[in-house]
Amino acid sequence: MDLYRFPFDTQNCSITLQSTVYSAEEIQLDVATDKIKILQKSKELFQAQGEWELIDINETKAIMIDWVEADQLIYQITIKRRPVLYVINIMTPVFFFLVLDVISFFIDTSGSDKVSFKVTLLLSISVMLLILNDTLPSTSRRIPLIGVYCSVVFILIGISILETILVNYLMKKGAKKRSTVETAAAVTGKYCVRGQQNPPDSVRDQNEEQSRTLDLLKQILRAATNRNQEKISLSWNAWARIIDVIFSVLYMFAIIVFLSVHTNRWFS
Known part of the structure; x- marks a missing residue:
């Protein structure tokens, strides 16, 4: 059986x-009825x-x-498989x-739900491949197109999982850098506050202008820290978003090309 399609x-x-005993001079074989009557009668008897x-x-x-x-x-009989059952149970x-x-x-790429969802899809494709392996008879010829179809979908989802893991890694790295900067800013602010609460005896009697200058320096330091923090976080997040958008576009383009070529080979 040719199971390629x-x-x-x-x-x-x-x-x-x-006849394996008599020659053509002794026994001559001929068709009793024409082709149309044979086909009609065969379809009536073909009860399956x-x-x-x-x-x-x-x-x-x-x-x-x-x-x-x-x-x-010689009778050459042509039969066609009814594909509805396999389309509903496997392909769809x-x-x-x-x-x-x-x-x-x-x-949202910030959580782990996306990776879990994709892994569940990959396991589902694995189950479908096992069902397909039990459905198809053993053959030494070319790999059936339905096997290529399921295998390529399995590979595409696997690549999608790797991309999701990379994006999550970049997002978490940006969040880690941001928390490090926040910790450094908190320690610096605490040191400044302590310096203001326990000043040396020589500066205890400074006027309000020096106090305002210290407050202004603290505000400048806090603003610079926040700006650096946002810049680092946005840098990692921006790379993660760019990779996610580019991959999603290429992923959909690859799916469209694959389904178009595969469908053309299936029905050509």
């Missing part, structure tokens, strides 16, 4: 009738309403020349898993 495959079966559908029957006559010439009557769920993976780009 499974489940949209069409199979050809040949039945050869001949399951996986296969009878499409056509062709008959040809030949002569086998071996140790004796013998008449041959895998496609919706891919759509859910694309929609997951709109989930």
